[in-house]
Amino acid sequence: MALGVLADALLADPRRGHPVAGFGRAAAALERATWRDSRAAGVRYTALAVGVPVVAAALLQRRAARSPLAETALTAVSTWAVLGGTSLGREADLMARHLQGGDLSAARGRLSHLCARDPSGLGEKELARATVESVAENTGDAVVAPLFWGAVAGVPGLVGYRAVNTLDAMVGYRNERHTNFGWASARLDDVANLLPARLTGLLTVPAARAVGGSPRRAAAVLAADRRVHPSPNAGWCEAAAAGALDVRLGGANTYHGAVETRGTLHAAGREPEVADIGRAVRLSRAVGLGAAALAVIAAGLTGRQGRSG
Structure with missing residues (x-):
C-alpha cells in the first residue's frame, strides 16, 4: 500500500x-443493456457492476x-490505480492558474474535471x-476512502470501493433517468463512505496546522456544521476544511439544471479566494499522508495477526 501511495504521489x-x-x-x-426505470433494475445493475470486479480481485x-x-x-x-489525490491536486492547481490569469472561460471549462455543477x-x-x-x-472520496x-x-x-464510487458518479444523480435506476448505487456509495468521511473530518482537524489554520476552529466548525450539508458524508469533509481554512463554504449550486442549497458551513468565515485553492x-x-500512515499501520497489524493465527 505504501508503494501505491508513493506511485500516486510521483506519477x-x-x-x-x-x-x-x-x-x-x-x-x-x-x-x-440493463436500464429500466425501476429501483429493482438498479439494484441488479449495481450488484453485477460491483460484484464482478470484487470477485476478480479476490481471486x-x-x-x-x-x-x-x-x-x-x-x-x-x-492502490495506485484507485487513488486520485495527486490528480485532484493538479486539477485544482490548474484551476487556480486559470483564475489568476483572469481566464474565466478556461476555468469554467475545467470545472467539470472537479465537480458536476453548472459552471x-x-x-x-x-x-x-x-x-x-x-x-x-x-x-475523502479519492484518497481516504480507498485507503480505508x-x-x-x-x-x-x-x-470494490472504486467501483462503487465510480457508479455513483455515473448514475447516482437525481435526474429523470437515474432517480430510480441510480438509487442503489447512490445509497451504496453513502454506506461505503460513512466511516471514511468521518475519518477525513477528524484527520483534517490536526492537518489544519499545515495551512496555518487552527485545529481548535476546525474541530468547532466540524462539530457545529457537519450536519448542515444535505449529504450524510460530504458535510464532515467540507465542514472540517472550512474551519481549517477559515473560509465560508456551501450555498446554492446548480446541478444538471436543478438548484440545490447545500447549507452554510462556517458562516463566520470569509468568502474563499483564489489563493485558498x-x-x-x-x-x-x-490529510492524505495521515490516512496513508493509518492505513499502512492497520494493514500491517491485520496481516501480522492473520499470520500469527
Missing part, C-alpha cells in the same frame, strides 16, 4: 489505459498470496469556492 493517474476509465466504459455499456489476491513479491506488486498497483455564469469567487469544496469532498477499504479488505476492498490542496495532501 498521478496514467494518462492512457486507466483501469478505472475502462471500468467506466464497461459500466456504461452494462447500463445501456487475483488469492493467487498472488503464494508469492510475497506478487502480492506486494498487486497491492501496490491496485456557466460563475465568477471568480464562485469558481474558487467550487474548487475548494471539491478538493475537500474528494479528499484497502486496509480493511485488501485488494478487493480497493477495487492552493491552501486546500496542501490541506488535502496533509
Whole structure:
C-alpha cells in the first residue's frame, strides 16, 4: 500500500489505459443493456457492476498470496490505480492558474474535471469556492476512502470501493433517468463512505496546522456544521476544511439544471479566494499522508495477526 501511495504521489493517474476509465466504459455499456426505470433494475445493475470486479480481485489476491513479491506488486498497483489525490491536486492547481490569469472561460471549462455543477455564469469567487469544496469532498472520496477499504479488505476492498464510487458518479444523480435506476448505487456509495468521511473530518482537524489554520476552529466548525450539508458524508469533509481554512463554504449550486442549497458551513468565515485553492490542496495532501500512515499501520497489524493465527 505504501508503494501505491508513493506511485500516486510521483506519477498521478496514467494518462492512457486507466483501469478505472475502462471500468467506466464497461459500466456504461452494462447500463445501456440493463436500464429500466425501476429501483429493482438498479439494484441488479449495481450488484453485477460491483460484484464482478470484487470477485476478480479476490481471486487475483488469492493467487498472488503464494508469492510475497506478487502480492506486494498487486497491492501496490491496485492502490495506485484507485487513488486520485495527486490528480485532484493538479486539477485544482490548474484551476487556480486559470483564475489568476483572469481566464474565466478556461476555468469554467475545467470545472467539470472537479465537480458536476453548472459552471456557466460563475465568477471568480464562485469558481474558487467550487474548487475548494471539491478538493475537500474528494479528499475523502479519492484518497481516504480507498485507503480505508484497502486496509480493511485488501485488494478487493480497493477495487470494490472504486467501483462503487465510480457508479455513483455515473448514475447516482437525481435526474429523470437515474432517480430510480441510480438509487442503489447512490445509497451504496453513502454506506461505503460513512466511516471514511468521518475519518477525513477528524484527520483534517490536526492537518489544519499545515495551512496555518487552527485545529481548535476546525474541530468547532466540524462539530457545529457537519450536519448542515444535505449529504450524510460530504458535510464532515467540507465542514472540517472550512474551519481549517477559515473560509465560508456551501450555498446554492446548480446541478444538471436543478438548484440545490447545500447549507452554510462556517458562516463566520470569509468568502474563499483564489489563493485558498492552493491552501486546500496542501490541506488535502496533509490529510492524505495521515490516512496513508493509518492505513499502512492497520494493514500491517491485520496481516501480522492473520499470520500469527
